Amino acid sequence: MSKTLFYRKYLLNRVSVGKDVIDYLENLLARDEESLNHSFHKVMVHNWLEDDVQLYNTINEYYNVLFVPVEYASKQNISSFYTSSLSFVTKIVKMDFMFPYRRNMFNIDILFNDKSSSDCFESRITIEEIVSSVVSNRFNNKMELDLSNFCNDPEFAKRKINFYKIDLLANFKILMLRMGRDVKMLNLSNNQLNQVPLEILNFFTRGDMIGLNLSNNNIPSIQEQFRVGSKVEHLWLEGNPLCEELEVNDYIKKILIKFPRLLELDGVRINQHGIIYPFFKHFVISSQKKTKMVVEKFVTMYFNHYDSKPRSKINMFYDMNAVLTISTDFSDYEDLAMPHYEKCVRNIMHPIKRARTENNKCIFKSRNSITKLFEQFPESTHDVNTFNVDVLKHDSGQMLLVIDGIYKEQNTVLEGIYKESYTGDAENKKNISENYLQFRRTFIFNIHTANGISLYHITNEMFTISLADRERKDNSFKFPIRKMNDLSLINPDKAEIKPISKAFKHLTMLKKSEVERRLKAYNWNINLALKKFIEDVRNDIISTEHIEEENSFSDVSSDFD
Incomplete structure (x- = not known):
């Protein structure tokens, strides 16, 4: 009888294992044959009182080996499972079947090569x-x-x-x-x-x-x-x-x-100003803690999703049978510049526009139709610093929220016209191809409770849009939120100026006054300031009077105290 057959269904424990068995296991490991993955060995642990996952984790920690157990069972004070990991079996044998659950006792037995992969999985598969x-x-x-x-x-x-x-x-x-x-x-x-x-x-x-x-x-x-x-x-x-x-x-x-x-x-886009946070100017009713928390979360999430492309996730805010109406106050020329609004606007007080949509009341009834409509609108960016938020009602069943502010979106018509013919400054082109709009959005939420959690869904929305006047346009998008993932500062205080100035001085060896002048010129963006510095060095246009003397640069820690 060969050794392979001899060791089939062979019980390994502290008594039965000798040098010949250990040599045999090591020879198998050295051969590393694919057929070994089809042999499964039954590991039996005596008197284990906890669950199977705790057993696997304890074994993994003690023997420092990862294995995938199969067919776990617990019967008559014996917890057992199968493994195809020959290295795991060999470690147990070499450590003399010691196990931390019963210190210094051989409470593990192994039925070696008890099953094949066909026995375990009804097919020859590893x-x-x-x-x-x-x-x-x-x-x-x-x-x-x-x-x-x-x-x-x-x-x-x-x-x-x-x-x-x-x-x-x-x-x-x-x-x-x-x-x-x-x-x-x-x-x-x-x-x-x-x-x-x-x-x-x-x-x-x-x-x-x-x-x-x-x-x-x-x-x-x-x-x-x-x-x-x-x-x-x-x-x-x-x-x-x-x-x-x-x-x-x-x-x-x-x-x-x-x-x-x-x-x-x-799921919330980090835009060019960093994560958006709302700055509310006033509440019509007293802003209780719960109300403020709900409104802040909604405004933050909703407008970040709205300003993201695609806008498909916006549908999670709406009830399945939500209703949306949109009204505008645009001239005919402005309608031509923003055709995406002209065909979906319900202007009850504007007879000419009402006649255009006589056969289509432009009332969007369902979450999917609202989402589909918003996905057709151009890319947008809202300035939350301009937001006014009015909470008109908030009780256990309903919330009424009114938000107005400024946003901008791409003027797809003018952008198309200028794309080929415009030869001017890029920044001016960007301004020409953007519309600055004033909006008011009235949301009515239905509130219901499930598993102790209050769920808010928009059941009705009234969306009113007009072009922002010159004053509102000039005063919007002036104070962006700090861009936390960029090496720049916005309206920095003294504590923020010190480390960035110190770093710039260390990299350039410029004097303190020149360091601050260059950083201010680039709005405290160290990347842009360094690019300009490198360019000036290459062109040899940096005056020696702006460079720190080598012997005075030995300690920069006190320069910005």
Whole structure:
């Protein structure tokens, strides 16, 4: 009888294992044959009192090995599962079957080569092939790999594979390297993650991944060190403890430090002014804490979604049977410049325009029709510094909200005219091809409670638009929110000026007065100031009187005190 047959269904324990068995296991490991992945060994743990996941985690921690268990069972004080990991079995043997749950006692037995893959899965297939199939089926033609709720995939349940934590994917290196090369969007939501899975992310950050979804997990912080060269532009973190414990400003700043190229956070675009926050000038009713919280969240989220392309996510704010009407006060010439409004406006008080839409009342009745309409409108940007927000009513069943302010959008008609013929300054062209509009939007919300949570949906909206007058136009978009992911300062105070001036002086060896002059000239944007400095050095136009003497530059720490 050969050794291979001799060791089939062979009970390994502290008594039965000798040097010949250990030598045999090491020889098998050295051969690394593919057929070994079709052999499954039954691991039996005596007197385990906790659940299966706790058992896997304890074994993983003690033996320092990742494995994918199959067919877990607990009967007569014995918890058992199957594994195809020969290295895991060998470690147990070499550590003399010691296990921390019962210190210094050999409470693990192994039934070696008890089953084949055909016995476990009713076909000759390995765990690696099953996992590869599940992962591949979650990769779509948009280059998105959806690993959400991965451990509960129906294929694992069908084959009784206990994929108890997503970190096990790090074991499948060839698969992960292949997927990491092609994936642009990675979804790791709803996986009960207690920390950012760096072992998995490392496979993808080397590739072209620009989107990462870590929402609805148990991640308490993002202190882990991501790669400096991270290309992530779209990030979702909502539904994690880190979102609840941090104040909003701190939350966004910490995220932007880790992800310097971020364009979108939790589905909200980070625009040219940074994340938008509303500045409310007044409330008609007393702004109770709950009212203020609800309104701030709505205004922040809604107008960021509206200013993002595509606007498809705007539909989540509306009731299924929501009703929208739009009215404008444009001249015929202005209508020509903004044809997207002319065909959807219901102007009851304007007889000429009312006649144009006599057969179409221009009342949009449904969430989908409202979303479809807004998606046809040009790209826009709202100036929240101009917002007036009036809360006319807020009780347990309804909220009535009126918002007016200024926004701008592309003038697609003039832009098309000037695209080929315009030869002037680029900034002037931009101003010509943008419309500055004054709006008033009246929202009526229906409020209902589900599982103790108040849900707000817009049931009616009245949208009124007119061209902004000269004064309003000149006073809008003057005070952008701080751009937290850029090396620039807006209206800086002394405490902010000091470090950026110190850094610029260290890089250029210019005197303090010249440092501040150059930074002020470029609105405290250190990137632009450095570009100009390098250009001046190349052209040799920097006067020696502006350069700090070498022996006086030994200590710059006191120069800006």
